[in-house]
Amino acid sequence: MQIYLDYSATTPTRPEAIAAMQAVLTQQWGNPSSLHEWGQRAATVVEQARMQVAGLINADAESIIFTSGGTEANNQAIMGVAHLYAKPQHIIISSIEHSAIAEPVRLLELWGWQVTRLGVDAKGRINPKDLKAALQDNTVLVSVIYGQSEVGTIQPIEELGNIAHRHNVLFHTDTVQVAGRLPVDVRKLPVDLLSISSHKIYGPQGAGALYVRPGVELIPLLVGGGQEMRLRSGTQAVPTIAGFGVAAELAVQEMSTETPRLIKLRDRLFAQLADIPGLIPTGDLIHRLPHHVSFCLEYADGEKLSGKTLVRHMNLAGIGISAGAACHSGKLSPSPILLAMGYSEKAALGAIRMTLGRDTTEADVNWTAMVLKQVLERLTPVELVFR
Ligand SMILES: Cc1ncc(COP(=O)(O)O)c(C=O)c1O
Known part of the structure; x- marks a missing residue:
């Protein structure tokens, strides 16, 4: 046994996602940026998946940026905000972030940024009062993991996001372990940026998404052809994105x-x-x-x-x-x-x-x-x- x-x-890729990926590989393999029929067929696949992934968090499709996974979404959120500033500022994260947040923030620290890592109690929960106390005039971003991958603890994200917003500070959350398992609604949650990964919800590995609230400015990590609303250059991975979309839609239906x-x-x-x-x-x-x-x-x-x-x-x-x-x-x-x-x-x-x-x-x-x-x-x- x-x-x-x-x-x-990781989760096994579900058969419905594999079927969607196979259809792309055999029939919709065009470059979504091409204007001809082949390209447009692939572009339709990407836009359909964008709607499906948006549905996972009740977002508008236009606010979903496809990435190579949760790691890239997290890096894009941190660096995308940090690079808006010519001089180092202050950033707040928790002391129990996934390495895909902890490591880019460590880099910022090496570059002279001030970093506050909020402590947690014995169960791994942040006290929202600690966030309130940590905010400074030069704080530009708060990032707190929604559901911790090693110990399973869920944070009071709504409360934390509200505190950041009351101080006009952007709020990011890593929902890689939560999205698809618990309802996440960006129309209700005070979040500006949010990371998702395909392979944690029975989609293929190598796809993810960053939700960017309309109006929030970011500097792209990858520049080039200007795909993904200029935020993530590079020809989209259409097959994996298609599988991610189907997995996201089914996760919503089955939750x-x-x-x-x-x-x-x-x-x-x-x-x-x-x-x-x-x-x-x-x-x-x-x-x-x-x-x-x-x-x-x-x-x-x-x-x-x-x-x-x-x-x-x-x-x-x-x-x-x-x-x-x-x-x-x-x-x-x-x-x-x-x-x-x-x-x-x-x-x-x-x-x-x-x-x-x-x-x-x-x-x-x-x-x-x-x-x-x-x-x-x-x-x-x-x-x-x-x-
Ligand atoms: C909470 C959390 N964030 C980010 C990631 C990274 O996601 P990916 O594997 O899609 O890069 C993981 C993966 O283990 C995770 O558990």
Whole structure:
């Protein structure tokens, strides 16, 4: 039996998206910038997908810029605002951002920008009062991740965005783990910029989008032919964009049934693992991504026993889980997210994440809980068993 529980790292491309991509590759393969019939057929595909992706966040199609993924959308948001200024200014992010925000902001810091990284509590939540206190006259952007990919915590985005707007500061949020799983409505949310990724919602890898509220100015990262309303030059990846569009439309249609189903499975997995000594849930159990289950192992030593050890043992049993974020799991360093939440280095090295998706069943959850219990029984140091 093989069970994939790493849907936050990537999701399998759904058949409807593959069919749309195949149609583009075989029939609508023109360059969308070409004026002839072939080009216009491809342009129609891109515009259709733009409407479908806009539907995911209740936006107008004109405010969607296609990118190569969530990373580019995040970089474009940060650098697109920063490059508007000739001199370094002040930017505020959280201390638990994905590296696709944390790294461009680190670059800005090297270039002389002032950076405030808002602290979080033990559950990974920001206190909106801290944002209020951090705003300065030269603050030009606030960026806060909506749903944290390693620990599942959801932030009070509406409250945070309102605070930024009351000070006339732009607000960006990374909704890569949220869009398609929870309703996101840019007509209600006080956000100016918002990032989405295709491969987290059963679309293909290599596509994403940045929502740009009408009137918000940005300097493009990529310049050239002026595609995507001059904000992202380069011939659009029409096949992947088509697949992304279909996946976005289906995510909207299925959310009202799929999200409650995932929440039930998530809570079942948490409940089944609740009585294991030393296995501590991480993140906020109430304000939480619907598909996200994460723990850290209190007695991890970072060498013989770490999150990575558990990933390997689970993999041998046919179950795909992750140690912290997939993007970081190649190297063995403590998760900066858990450190920011106050965990010790050793405990942070014992982080694991199981993220559920469309193919996950109750039987998968039951089996996974049983296997993880057995793995932990085998790996727990003897002196702890008799504690
Ligand atoms: C919260 C978050 N932001 C951004 C990204 C990057 O998205 P992409 O893989 O599409 O570049 C990820 C991917 O893991 C993510 O989880």
